[in-house]
Amino acid sequence: MAMYDMTNLQYQAVYNVLSFALASMMATTVYLWFRSSAVKAQFKSAVLISGLVTFIAAYHYMRIFNSWVEAYEYKIDKEDPALTGVPFNDAYRYMDWLLTVPLLLIEILLVMKLSDEEFSSKAKALGVAAALMIVTGYYGELVVSGDLTPRWVCWFVSMLFFLYICKELLVGLAGATQSETDPIVKDKIKMAQIMTVISWCTYPVVYLFPMLGISASHSVVAIQIGYCCSDIISKCGVGLLIYQITYAKSNKEGLLP
Amino acid sequence: MAMYDMTNLQYQAVYNVLSFALASMMATTVYLWFRSSAVKAQFKSAVLISGLVTFIAAYHYMRIFNSWVEAYEYKIDKEDPALTGVPFNDAYRYMDWLLTVPLLLIEILLVMKLSDEEFSSKAKALGVAAALMIVTGYYGELVVSGDLTPRWVCWFVSMLFFLYICKELLVGLAGATQSETDPIVKDKIKMAQIMTVISWCTYPVVYLFPMLGISASHSVVAIQIGYCCSDIISKCGVGLLIYQITYAKSNKEGLLP
Numbered sequence: 001m002a003m004y005d006m007t008n009l010q011y012q013a014v015y016n017v018l019s020f021a022l023a024s025m026m027a028t029t030v031y032l033w034f035r036s037s038a039v040k041a042q043f044k045s046a047v048l049i050s051g052l053v054t055f056i057a058a059y060h061y062m063r064i065f066n067s068w069v070e071a072y073e074y075k076i077d078k079e080d081p082a083l084t085g086v087p088f089n090d091a092y093r094y095m096d097w098l099l100t101v102p103l104l105l106i107e108i109l110l111v112m113k114l115s116d117e118e119f120s121s122k123a124k125a126l127g128v129a130a131a132l133m134i135v136t137g138y139y140g141e142l143v144v145s146g147d148l149t150p151r152w153v154c155w156f157v158s159m160l161f162f163l164y165i166c167k168e169l170l171v172g173l174a175g176a177t178q179s180e181t182d183p184i185v186k187d188k189i190k191m192a193q194i195m196t197v198i199s200w201c202t203y204p205v206v207y208l209f210p211m212l213g214i215s216a217s218h219s220v221v222a223i224q225i226g227y228c229c230s231d232i233i234s235k236c237g238v239g240l241l242i243y244q245i246t247y248a249k250s251n252k253e254g255l256l257p
Numbered sequence: 258m259a260m261y262d263m264t265n266l267q268y269q270a271v272y273n274v275l276s277f278a279l280a281s282m283m284a285t286t287v288y289l290w291f292r293s294s295a296v297k298a299q300f301k302s303a304v305l306i307s308g309l310v311t312f313i314a315a316y317h318y319m320r321i322f323n324s325w326v327e328a329y330e331y332k333i334d335k336e337d338p339a340l341t342g343v344p345f346n347d348a349y350r351y352m353d354w355l356l357t358v359p360l361l362l363i364e365i366l367l368v369m370k371l372s373d374e375e376f377s378s379k380a381k382a383l384g385v386a387a388a389l390m391i392v393t394g395y396y397g398e399l400v401v402s403g404d405l406t407p408r409w410v411c412w413f414v415s416m417l418f419f420l421y422i423c424k425e426l427l428v429g430l431a432g433a434t435q436s437e438t439d440p441i442v443k444d445k446i447k448m449a450q451i452m453t454v455i456s457w458c459t460y461p462v463v464y465l466f467p468m469l470g471i472s473a474s475h476s477v478v479a480i481q482i483g484y485c486c487s488d489i490i491s492k493c494g495v496g497l498l499i500y501q502i503t504y505a506k507s508n509k510e511g512l513l514p
């Protein structure tokens with residue numbers, strides 16, 4: 001990613017938000033892994049995978065944080081940090097999503113009432129669509145200034161896969177959600193699907209920031225804060241919801257360990 | 258945060274107190290996580306969350322410690338350290354509180370006799386109040402010298418939320434505390450509530466240091482030592498008390514695993 005000068009406040013804002021996201025990911029990981037022993041055997045995997053998603057994200061946030069710190073340096077006589085020439089590597093986010101987005105979709109599928117065949121076909125279709133969405137999006141992310149045409153093209157192609165996944169989550173899986181008998185469980189599964197779709201909607205919006213006439217340094221700050229918020233909702237928030245769903249299902253069926 | 262020259266003694270005082278707080282947080286985390294398996298299933302989550310609070314705090318103390326070290330450097334011919342130009346990032350504390358204060362309130366609620374509806378409504382109200390208290394406080398923290406009016410305004414607004422939380426802890430939850438049958442458990446829950454309120458009272462006092470005519474460098478030292486003491490009491494102290502409450506409740510009901 002091309003680098004831009006930051007004021008002290010801009011640099012600190014990104015720095016603190018990245019650290020906050022890292023702490024959230026680590027804490028959620030530990031909680032989910034500990035609590036995976038509190039649900040019925042058939043749901044342990046869903047809770048473990050939810051913790052795996054935040055674990056992978058914690059690793060990448062550590063890398064992103066370090067990359068941000070290495071890209072700038074403070075000098076004794078200046079308030080604002082100066083560029084060091086080391087590029088800030090935003091590709092970590094795409095590497096992260098390539099692993100975590102398919103896992104996020106699988107953790108939602110794992111708590112739903114699906115036959116083995118349905119699970120396997122849905123997981124494959126959603127996993128492939130997610131990978132294509134991320135790979136096409138990444139190419140456009142390399143362009144943040146100058147002629148933005150490639151960024152627009154990538155945005156449109158990536159959106160096609162994005163809309164397919166949203167359709168599957170909201171419509172394709174509606175039948176399985178309706179078949180839940182417990183109203184609390186049903187509501188929570190619906191909430192996990194809606195939270196995922198809504199928090200994901202911020203990614204294509206954030207992606208558009210450089211096209212909205214926002215200056216390069218402002219758009220870098222807005223992109224980083226936007227992605228952090230979306231990641232916390234879609235990974236920590238949805239992960240904790242998945243745990244609550246499996247915990248409710250385990251209790252209801254009276255088979256807590 | 259604007260930086261101030263420190264004498265060798267001042268620098269070392271903050272350095273050692275930060276390291277002491279870090280060690281306390283790490284040790285409490287490990288103890289609570291290990292002991293979470295010693296209480297009844299229904300209380301495991303409360304003990305785990307208590308350990309999560311100190312875990313998140315340990316992470317932030319590591320960052321605060323490193324930031325303090327990077328802000329100053331020793332030279333061979335001088336006794337006192339010199340500023341490096343790298344700002345000391347105190348925002349870590351606010352990032353920490355944003356995560357740990359709601360969790361601290363939840364860990365207290367989790368050991369009380371509350372119905373699911375009461376728990377959920379209290380947790381929401383206290384969580385939102387805590388977040389607002391911290392966000393409003395943070396804005397004022399950016400001002401430590403010059404015109405302190407914004408710091409005063411932030412202090413008052415933040416105090417409103419603070420007083421609401423204290424009122425809820427001491428009055429709103431008094432009924433649930435009274436309904437405990439075991440006198441030892443009842444006393445310990447009362448103590449957790451009072452310890453939380455008293456240790457929290459130091460935060461608004463520490464916040465006032467720059468307004469009390471204390472010089473900038475003295476007030477930085479006093480703020481750091483004050484926050485460390487409050488954090489150790491409210492996080493390690495209350496966390497260990499939560500463990501004792503759940504352990505007593507588990508034993509009493511004769512259902513230890």
